[in-house]
Amino acid sequence: MAALLEYLPLILFFAVYKFVDIYWATGVLIVTSSIQLGYHHFAHGKIATRHWIFFAIALVLGGLTILFQDEQFIKWKATVIYAVLAVSLIISRYIFKKNLVEKALIGVLKSANEKGDTDAPLNIELPKHICEQLNLMWVAILAFIAGLNIYIAYNFSLDFWVNFKVFGLMGITFVAILITMAKIYKYLPEDQS
Known part of the structure; x- marks a missing residue:
């Protein structure tokens, strides 16, 4: 379960890109990364620093991708x-x-x-x-x-x-x-x- 959750944002990014486009895939990446943070918070009582960093990078660069359609x-x-x-x-x-x-x-x-x-x-x-x-x-x-x-x-x-x-x-x-x-x-x- 934990291994699947680690790769879930990447798997869904790939699937949505193949069926829709890069912008929807980026949005799904951001949403699933935030769900991943929530899971770690509720399952472990804390969120590892690396998860915060990866989420922040996905949020900033993904947000810019969606905002500027680039x-x-x-x-x-x-x-x-x-x-x-x-x-x-x-x-x-x-x-x-x-x-x-x-x-x-x-x-x-x-x-x-x-x-x-x-x-x-x-x-x-x-x-x-x-x-x-x-x-x-x-x-x-x-x-x-x-x-x-x-x-x-x-x-x-x-x-x-x-x-x-x-x-x-x-x-x-x-x-x-x-x-x-x-x-x-x-x-x-x-x-x-």
């Missing part, structure tokens, strides 16, 4: 989000001395452990050099995606860009997740791997 604004949404994520990883690591990729990985592994059949607490130590490599890898991937999105937005048709936004970005992200899993696999406890 698809160029919504095309920037993915670029802005991925660039913000890349910059956040850099600033967090080198200014605040926190590795957000490491923190996210530990959180995901602990969550998976809590949902598993084992009662044993998760005891995982990822080597710092692996976490540093993963942080830099994700910075590079996110920056690449940000640049690639805007390149495709201005050099290909709107149809091609929408398909890339939905399937291409998801594919690149999936490959990055697989690479991340491969790099940490040997450090997982036996029952987690």
Whole structure:
């Protein structure tokens, strides 16, 4: 359910674009993003900062798209989000001395452990050099995606860009997740791997 809710705005954006147009799709994206915020508020009692940021970007760029009837604004949404994520990883690591990729990985592994059949607490130590490599890898991937999105937005048709936004970005992200899993696999406890 949670995974579906994460991708619901994107799925509905794609469907409405295919059946109506980019402006209706943008409106649906904004509405479903706000519903997503409401769900997180009522289900978890709080809304994660990333959801607020993603909603604000969708609201501003989507609102400008609808207001000016110009698809160029919504095309920037993915670029802005991925660039913000890349910059956040850099600033967090080198200014605040926190590795957000490491923190996210530990959180995901602990969550998976809590949902598993084992009662044993998760005891995982990822080597710092692996976490540093993963942080830099994700910075590079996110920056690449940000640049690639805007390149495709201005050099290909709107149809091609929408398909890339939905399937291409998801594919690149999936490959990055697989690479991340491969790099940490040997450090997982036996029952987690």
